[in-house]
Amino acid sequence: MAATSRPKATRALALSPLEGFVLALLLLLLAMVAAGPILAPDTVYTSDIVNALQPPSAEHWLGTDDQGRDVFWRVVVGARATLLSALLVVTLYSMIGVAVATIAAAGPRWLDETLMRITDLGMALPSMIVALGLAAALGASLQSAIIAMSLTGWPITARILRAVIRQTSEAQFVSGAQVLGVSKWRLMTRHVLPNSLDVLIVKWASDVSTTVLVLAGLSFIGVGAQPPSAEWGAMIAAGRSYVATAWWTVVAPGVAVAVTSIAFGLLGDIIQVRNDPSLREA
Amino acid sequence: MAVRSILRFLLMRLGQTILTLWGLASLVFLMIKLLPGDEAQMAVGAEASPEQIEAARQRLGLDAPVIIQYLLFLSRLVKGDLGVSISTFQPVLNDLVAVFPSTLELVSFAMLVNLAVAVPSAIVAANKRGGAFDGSSRFMAVIFGGLPVFWLALMLQYLLGTVWRLLPISGHNAYGMGAPILTGAATLDALLALDWVALADALRHIALPAVALAALFSTQIFRAFRASLLGVLTSDFMMAVRAKGATARRVLLRHAVPNSVTATLALAGTQFGAMVGSSVLIESVFARKGVGAYMFNAVAQKDSFAVLGSVIFIGAVVCIANLIVDLLQLVVDPRVRAAQLGN
Amino acid sequence: MSMARLDLRSPVDTSGPTPAAGRPLLTARGLTVDMQLPGKKSVRIVDGLDFDIRAGERVALVGESGSGKSVTARALMRLDRKARLSGELTFDGVDLQRLSEREMNRYRGGTIGMVFQDPMSFLDPLMTIGDQVAETLRIRGVGRHQARRRALATLDELGVDRAAERLDSYPHEFSGGMRQRVVLAMAIVAEPKLLIADEPTTALDVRVQEQVLDVLDDVSRRRGLAVLFITHDLGVVAGFTDRVIVMYSGRIVEDAAVDDIFAAPQHPYTQGLIQAVPRIDRVSERLFAIPGAPPPIFARPEGCAFHPRCGQKFAPCALRQPALEPSGAGRVACHLYSSSER
Numbered sequence: 001m002a003a004t005s006r007p008k009a010t011r012a013l014a015l016s017p018l019e020g021f022v023l024a025l026l027l028l029l030l031a032m033v034a035a036g037p038i039l040a041p042d043t044v045y046t047s048d049i050v051n052a053l054q055p056p057s058a059e060h061w062l063g064t065d066d067q068g069r070d071v072f073w074r075v076v077v078g079a080r081a082t083l084l085s086a087l088l089v090v091t092l093y094s095m096i097g098v099a100v101a102t103i104a105a106a107g108p109r110w111l112d113e114t115l116m117r118i119t120d121l122g123m124a125l126p127s128m129i130v131a132l133g134l135a136a137a138l139g140a141s142l143q144s145a146i147i148a149m150s151l152t153g154w155p156i157t158a159r160i161l162r163a164v165i166r167q168t169s170e171a172q173f174v175s176g177a178q179v180l181g182v183s184k185w186r187l188m189t190r191h192v193l194p195n196s197l198d199v200l201i202v203k204w205a206s207d208v209s210t211t212v213l214v215l216a217g218l219s220f221i222g223v224g225a226q227p228p229s230a231e232w233g234a235m236i237a238a239g240r241s242y243v244a245t246a247w248w249t250v251v252a253p254g255v256a257v258a259v260t261s262i263a264f265g266l267l268g269d270i271i272q273v274r275n276d277p278s279l280r281e282a
Numbered sequence: 283m284a285v286r287s288i289l290r291f292l293l294m295r296l297g298q299t300i301l302t303l304w305g306l307a308s309l310v311f312l313m314i315k316l317l318p319g320d321e322a323q324m325a326v327g328a329e330a331s332p333e334q335i336e337a338a339r340q341r342l343g344l345d346a347p348v349i350i351q352y353l354l355f356l357s358r359l360v361k362g363d364l365g366v367s368i369s370t371f372q373p374v375l376n377d378l379v380a381v382f383p384s385t386l387e388l389v390s391f392a393m394l395v396n397l398a399v400a401v402p403s404a405i406v407a408a409n410k411r412g413g414a415f416d417g418s419s420r421f422m423a424v425i426f427g428g429l430p431v432f433w434l435a436l437m438l439q440y441l442l443g444t445v446w447r448l449l450p451i452s453g454h455n456a457y458g459m460g461a462p463i464l465t466g467a468a469t470l471d472a473l474l475a476l477d478w479v480a481l482a483d484a485l486r487h488i489a490l491p492a493v494a495l496a497a498l499f500s501t502q503i504f505r506a507f508r509a510s511l512l513g514v515l516t517s518d519f520m521m522a523v524r525a526k527g528a529t530a531r532r533v534l535l536r537h538a539v540p541n542s543v544t545a546t547l548a549l550a551g552t553q554f555g556a557m558v559g560s561s562v563l564i565e566s567v568f569a570r571k572g573v574g575a576y577m578f579n580a581v582a583q584k585d586s587f588a589v590l591g592s593v594i595f596i597g598a599v600v601c602i603a604n605l606i607v608d609l610l611q612l613v614v615d616p617r618v619r620a621a622q623l624g625n
Numbered sequence: 626m627s628m629a630r631l632d633l634r635s636p637v638d639t640s641g642p643t644p645a646a647g648r649p650l651l652t653a654r655g656l657t658v659d660m661q662l663p664g665k666k667s668v669r670i671v672d673g674l675d676f677d678i679r680a681g682e683r684v685a686l687v688g689e690s691g692s693g694k695s696v697t698a699r700a701l702m703r704l705d706r707k708a709r710l711s712g713e714l715t716f717d718g719v720d721l722q723r724l725s726e727r728e729m730n731r732y733r734g735g736t737i738g739m740v741f742q743d744p745m746s747f748l749d750p751l752m753t754i755g756d757q758v759a760e761t762l763r764i765r766g767v768g769r770h771q772a773r774r775r776a777l778a779t780l781d782e783l784g785v786d787r788a789a790e791r792l793d794s795y796p797h798e799f800s801g802g803m804r805q806r807v808v809l810a811m812a813i814v815a816e817p818k819l820l821i822a823d824e825p826t827t828a829l830d831v832r833v834q835e836q837v838l839d840v841l842d843d844v845s846r847r848r849g850l851a852v853l854f855i856t857h858d859l860g861v862v863a864g865f866t867d868r869v870i871v872m873y874s875g876r877i878v879e880d881a882a883v884d885d886i887f888a889a890p891q892h893p894y895t896q897g898l899i900q901a902v903p904r905i906d907r908v909s910e911r912l913f914a915i916p917g918a919p920p921p922i923f924a925r926p927e928g929c930a931f932h933p934r935c936g937q938k939f940a941p942c943a944l945r946q947p948a949l950e951p952s953g954a955g956r957v958a959c960h961l962y963s964s965s966e967r
Contacts, residue, residue, distance in 0.1 A: 117301060117302070117305065118305070120298070120302050120305075121302050121305040121306055121309065123552075123555075124302055124306060124555070124597050124600050124601045124604070125306070125555075125593070125596070125597050125600070126555050126556055126558055126559025126560075126596065126600065127559060128559035128560060128562055128563075129558075129559050129562075129577065129592070129593055129596050129597075130593070132562065132577050132578065132581050132589065132592075132593075133313065133589055133590065133592075133593045135581055136580070136581045136584065136586055136589040136590075137313060137316065137317050137586075140581070209428065213428075213430045213431070213498075216430050216432075216433075217430060217431065217432050217560070217563050220430075220432050220563065220566075221432075221562060221563060221566050221578060222582075223581060233430075233432075236430075236432070236433055236436070240436060243436060243440050243444075244440065244444055247440070250433070250436060250437075251437075254429075254430065254433040254436075254437070257430050257433065258425075258428045258429050258430065258433070259428070260428075261427075261428035261429075261430070262424060262425065262427070262428030265424065265427060265428055266424065
């Protein structure tokens with residue numbers, strides 16, 4: 001293969017058009033999360049029934065909802081509720097999963113078995129059902145949805161990571177290090193885990209993609225974020241009755257959820273291909 | 283294949299399943315104990331009289347030490363006693379059994395749509411890798427993979443139901459068209475009654491819900507199956523098959539597809555549980571009966587035992603489904619047979 | 626290098642029916658294979674091969690990894706979709722390159738059979754071995770029962786014990802040697818005239834190698850099957866083949882009868898290969914290795930491809946590519962023997 005004149009480091013950073021697009025999208029979303037509530041006019045939280053259900057116009061770019069609030073700004077503000085929660089949930093349970101997997105792989109056999117039984121349990125329950133159950137116990141709120149999702153998310157991560165750790169541990173370079181007298185702990189943190197990072201990051205991205213959907217779904221049926229929160233799922237629920245006459249109240253937040261989910265999904269794909277170029281499609 | 287080893291395997295898997303169910307039950311017991319408020323009160327509802335509350339306290343053995351309560355709880359579960367719903371005044375198990383067929387019907391049709399769309403598409407896409415179909419179907423997979431189920435449901439309901447009036451937007455069948463309720467699944471009831479008009483009507487009612495539920499999962503199967511097919515098609519043994527003089531079609535259908543089914547089977551199995559979980563959303567949007575709707579209603583009514591009973595019930599269903607998928611793997615892949623059953 | 630069959634104390638025993646030096650079965654003239662690399666550049670892997678294989682003859686195609694021998698083997702059956710062939714390739718008078726894909730398919734498995742290196746990766750794990758061997762026939766329209774019977778007969782012929790019982794077993798239930806016999810059965814069940822064996826023994830251990838070679842020997846003699854044996858293992862070559870073609874960097878450097886190659890190798894590369902084989906019958910202080918490494922395919926040296934590593938090079942070697950010319954009973958591509966250089 002002909003060598004290019006650019007040094008390897010910059011070649012690694014070069015972005016294809018698709019990658020650039022996805023990155024731009026993600027930055028936009030993060031901007032919404034970070035700056036949304038700051039930039040939005042206060043009217044986002046106040047009712048203005050007189051102006052309810054207005055179609056998109058120059059003044060209200062995406063129209064108004066059933067309470068007369070500007071849909072565009074509510075979508076921007078809602079990013080914090082939906083996306084930030086999803087990021088929090090996934091990061092949280094990924095860490096739990098890593099911890100459990102490490103303990104299971106490095107610890108005694110009985111511990112491994114017990115933890116695996118517990119993950120079996122975790123995988124037997126659909127996350128939505130658990131969230132409903134928790135909502136009954138703790139009351140319906142975004143917090144209980146977050147807790148529920150964090151509790152049901154870690155088993156699969158733990159399982160996958162445990163498999164990766166085992167695989168890496170059996171690799172040659174690890175036994176080589178062992179022969180040299182490297183301690184188990186050091187092996188784990190310095191050698192095995194960094195190699196598992198690739199798999200973890202890809203999973204993290206695709207998990208955020210699906211968690212956004214689930215969180216929105218929970219809010220939609222009423223066990224997640226509650227009104228007047230601008231959370232996207234809750235907005236869709238609120239606009240549901242008016243879908244025929246004021247479609248923008250449902251379409252706008254729906255598109256927001258979809259775009260967020262797709263962007264993170266693509267992020268996962270991009271990272272995966274970068275890790276392993278053999279997966280690249282022409 | 284020795285019958286003994288098959289039985290041994292079955293017993294072992296069954297044992298594992300029971301272990302998981304026991305863990306589930308214990309978890310639920312823990313949740314009951316952690317719930318704020320008086321348990322006896324929760325059992326009989328807010329309107330109950332003091333005598334009723336006291337009776338509940340006796341029945342549940344709430345004065346006894348926790349360990350006794352736990353054992354009582356487990357013994358009740360084994361007998362099928364999941365408590366009584368405070369809104370329907372029926373045993374929770376009865377309620378669930380009554381609505382479960384409807385959810386099962388929904389998930390079955392969704393799985394059918396899922397596979398019917400994903401599998402052929404993946405085969406066609408893998409066959410002409412990089413072609414127009416491949417590119418466009420992968421694009422669609424990306425888009426549909428990111429659409430929220432409930433939102434897609436709403437959109438479908440709006441476009442195909444309200445605007446274009448192609449399909450009904452809610453319920454199981456049109457008023458008065460239903461066959462007598464035997465199982466609770468409208469299509470099955472119609473089939474059993476040999477009522478073709480009712481069957482057609484029930485199918486029309488389940489079309490949108492099934493499609494909405496299937497979309498997301500279909501993209502997952504499409505991707506996994508396609509990747510698996512391509513993996514086999516570019517592997518060494520494909521060259522050996524072609525060296526025998528096999529046409530590309532034979533290579534694809536007789537070798538690539540069977541070899542890709544195993545992995546995808548496992549994926550489909552996990553999707554079953556996710557579909558049951560998502561049934562809440564679909565049943566809500568399309569006003570259908572089912573365990574999801576039941577559980578949701580129970581949450582709204584603060585019917586704690588109905589909620590927890592649903593959790594156990596659904597958990598058990600998913601466990602059993604996983605067991606069935608494992609057994610299917612055994613049938614499909616001789617290597618799994620050898621590994622699991624031994625020689 | 627394996628020691629399976631090498632015995633240089635005496636000339637290789639050729640007792641046993643000498644295969645008829647029949648009519649040429651496969652003819653290659655100026656055969657060239659170009660491959661399309663992902664970077665859109667085209668690379669010439671095989672550069673102008675001229676050789677014949679006669680009916681019933683056993684020819685070894687020898688070379689290091691990267692010499693292009695496997696690519697050549699696959700090119701003969703047009704198995705590599707990314708490969709572009711040019712030059713002449715004729716089988717029994719038929720120009721293989723002119724055939725449509727469908728017509729070529731009829732040749733594959735039926736007229737020319739191929740066996741590969743690692744039997745496990747070349748067998749479908751989900752199909753019984755009986756079905757897989759029979760598949761070669763089923764593709765040709767043979768009925769189920771007949772195909773199965775012939776599959777059984779072939780497996781028997783190849784020395785698979787209790788073949789009848791094992792027809793319904795799966796590949797993972799077999800040992801390496803057995804699997805190689807299954808793959809062999811798949812290749813010869815439709816009675817081809819030429820068998821191309823691409824390093825069939827490399828993945829096996831020495832005892833099993835012997836068994837597989839014995840089986841191959843037996844079957845090819847009985848059927849008068851021509852064999853093109855691709856290998857880098859000279860030990861295997863010595864006991865099994867009649868003629869040896871040595872390849873280096875995509876070109877043929879020597880082509881001679883097996884006795885001649887071992888007794889009096891002409892090309893410096895061949896000499897190096899023979900010298901490099903460790904020998905039981907001689908005490909040697911150190912293992913010989915040809916200095917340097919084979920050139921990468923996209924950077925072939927000017928002139929003779931071997932000259933940078935050759936201890937006998939002289940003026941013309943760096944300037945002109947030597948042509949493959951008759952020398953003694955065989956052919957050599959080396960300026961040392963070139964009639965024009967003398």
